[in-house]
Amino acid sequence: MAARKILTVAEIAAADRRAIEAGTPGIELMERAGAAVAEAIAERFSQRSVCVLCGPGNNGGDGYVVARLLKARGWPVEVRALAAPQSADAKAAAARWDGGLTAWEAPLEARLYVDAMFGAGLARPLSGDAATMATLLAAHPESVVAVDVPSGLPGDSGDPHGPVVVAALTVTFHAKKPAHVLQPGHELCGEVVVADIGLAEAHSDLTENGPEAWLVRFPWPKPNSHKHARGRLVVVSGEAWNTGAARLSARAGLRMGAGLVTLLSPSEALSVNATHLEAVMLKGFDTEAELEQAAADVDAAIIGPAAGVTENTLVNVLALARTGAALVIDADAITVFRDDPEELFSVLDVDDVLTPHPGEFDRLFPGLLKESPDRIAAARRAAQQADAIVLLKGGDTVIAAPDGRACVNTNGSPWLATAGSGDVLAGFIGSLIAQGMESFEAACAAAWIHAEAAELHGPGLIAEDLPGLAPTILRRLYEGRLG
Ligand SMILES: NC(=O)C1=CN([C@@H]2O[C@H](COP(=O)(O)OP(=O)(O)OC[C@H]3O[C@@H](n4cnc5c(N)ncnc54)[C@H](O)[C@@H]3O)[C@@H](O)[C@H]2O)[C@H](O)CC1
Numbered sequence: 001m002a003a004r005k006i007l008t009v010a011e012i013a014a015a016d017r018r019a020i021e022a023g024t025p026g027i028e029l030m031e032r033a034g035a036a037v038a039e040a041i042a043e044r045f046s047q048r049s050v051c052v053l054c055g056p057g058n059n060g061g062d063g064y065v066v067a068r069l070l071k072a073r074g075w076p077v078e079v080r081a082l083a084a085p086q087s088a089d090a091k092a093a094a095a096r097w098d099g100g101l102t103a104w105e106a107p108l109e110a111r112l113y114v115d116a117m118f119g120a121g122l123a124r125p126l127s128g129d130a131a132t133m134a135t136l137l138a139a140h141p142e143s144v145v146a147v148d149v150p151s152g153l154p155g156d157s158g159d160p161h162g163p164v165v166v167a168a169l170t171v172t173f174h175a176k177k178p179a180h181v182l183q184p185g186h187e188l189c190g191e192v193v194v195a196d197i198g199l200a201e202a203h204s205d206l207t208e209n210g211p212e213a214w215l216v217r218f219p220w221p222k223p224n225s226h227k228h229a230r231g232r233l234v235v236v237s238g239e240a241w242n243t244g245a246a247r248l249s250a251r252a253g254l255r256m257g258a259g260l261v262t263l264l265s266p267s268e269a270l271s272v273n274a275t276h277l278e279a280v281m282l283k284g285f286d287t288e289a290e291l292e293q294a295a296a297d298v299d300a301a302i303i304g305p306a307a308g309v310t311e312n313t314l315v316n317v318l319a320l321a322r323t324g325a326a327l328v329i330d331a332d333a334i335t336v337f338r339d340d341p342e343e344l345f346s347v348l349d350v351d352d353v354l355t356p357h358p359g360e361f362d363r364l365f366p367g368l369l370k371e372s373p374d375r376i377a378a379a380r381r382a383a384q385q386a387d388a389i390v391l392l393k394g395g396d397t398v399i400a401a402p403d404g405r406a407c408v409n410t411n412g413s414p415w416l417a418t419a420g421s422g423d424v425l426a427g428f429i430g431s432l433i434a435q436g437m438e439s440f441e442a443a444c445a446a447a448w449i450h451a452e453a454a455e456l457h458g459p460g461l462i463a464e465d466l467p468g469l470a471p472t473i474l475r476r477l478y479e480g481r482l483g
């Protein structure tokens with residue numbers, strides 16, 4: 001299965017134009033789009049009264065097609081026009097609708113509403129009658145189906161700057177747009193169906209996270225694997241009263257399949273760590289030189305979970321960067337570079353991963369999140385600046401690589417909003433990298449598995465549960481790896 005591409009509004013418009021230039025008339029694309037929406041509705045809802053709300057552009061044009069096709073199936077359909085159709089294709093689609101128009105302001109008495117007011121290319125916030133309608137419909141999202149995007153939602157950012165339709169189902173065409181995967185857009189769309197309308201494949205560096213993107217390269221053990229060949233991972237422990245977070249990472253790393261996981265602990269914290277470890281090994285260090293020595297032959301190293309925002313943490317990151325290990329830099333190991341992010345960036349490589357939440361992101365990349373059009377753009381620029389993989393955490397976690405690849409996680413789980421879940425994520429990432437997975441894909445796979453595990457548990461989840469939930473998700477992936 002191919003990775004699920006996400007196209008920007010400009011990219012989808014270009015794909016549209018290419019199809020038309022190659023000989024498919026625009027009205028034919030509109031017919032296919034409308035047919036896909038009608039089909040998705042008929043698959044999900046029993047026959048009921050429908051009100052189709054048509055805007056003046058091609059989104060409205062799709063709406064006239066939906067109206068005609070549902071009426072042909074015997075559904076009671078009324079159409080309301082926000083304004084007369086403007087484009088040639090929308091005019092043609094409207095001309096094929098023979099059911100007349102209902103006044104825009106008439107009472108809303110239908111059981112299902114098709115929002116075909118505006119598409120993803122919306123240039124300015126909804127106003128006037130469209131805004132009023134969006135507000136009225138927002139009271140009944142369960143009976144709203146959006147064509148392409150809920151009207152009012154800008155396709156590239158997913159961040160409405162005014163009234164917006166809230167839908168139970170959104171049918172979009174050819175590929176998702178950023179608005180379907182970024183919050184709050186993702187939430188406003190309800191279920192998203194991507195309909196094939198016969199456009200040619202378009203290139204995109206942006207994908208929606210899911211096993212299609214990385215499962216074929218997942219590092220399953222081979223029949224002749226032994227623990228030394230299954231990846232060596234180290235995790236740096238915090239000081240004696242701050243050791244749990246690193247142990248969570250280490251346990252997660254072991255669960256995710258690394259053959260050997262060692263906790264590298266300041267000597268004064270050895271005894272507290274020793275009383276809480278079984279399969280995870282333990283080694284002490286007192287100086288940065290000893291840390292460097294301890295990490296000399298490992299594949300991946302994690303530093304940051306409860307490491308402490310101290311000079312020690314800073315020099316420990318620099319020591320690990322002198323080894324050949326790929327680094328996962330999280331939490332305190334990010335914050336400790338807030339006064340001089342360049343000092344960190346200068347030692348990073350493209351196989352290293354930074355895992356900031358928005359606050360930590362802002363410490364390394366001041367202002368970038370605010371001044372970027374969206375989280376994807378921010379993460380991409382950050383990855384280029386740092387010359388490393390950046391995983392920007394959130395309900396819509398974005399993973400970006402310096403070469404421009406970006407991936408948005410859409411299975412995010414609210415149950416992950418609990419202390420220590422990030423430490424587990426770092427452990428999952430480090431483990432997959434240690435097992436030889438390319439760092440960008442390792443971060444994508446880890447983020448997806450992490451969220452699946454959280455959903456599996458649901459209410460009452462604590463971070464300690466997550467490593468133990470991973471095997472169920474891994475088994476599903478393992479059984480699905482061939483098909
Ligand atoms: N391949 C595809 O994806 C296909 C998509 N189709 C549908 O076409 C629309 C996009 O159509 P477009 O005409 O470009 O945009 P809109 O319908 O959203 O309307 C644009 C129209 O409205 C004006 N406008 C924009 N914002 C506002 C506003 N806030 N207030 C008032 N007026 C506004 C703008 O100036 C234009 O005049 C896509 O979503 C699909 O549904 C094709 O039918 C098939 C192929």
Ligand SMILES: [K+]
Binds near residue numbers: 115116117119146148
């Ligand atoms: K719409």
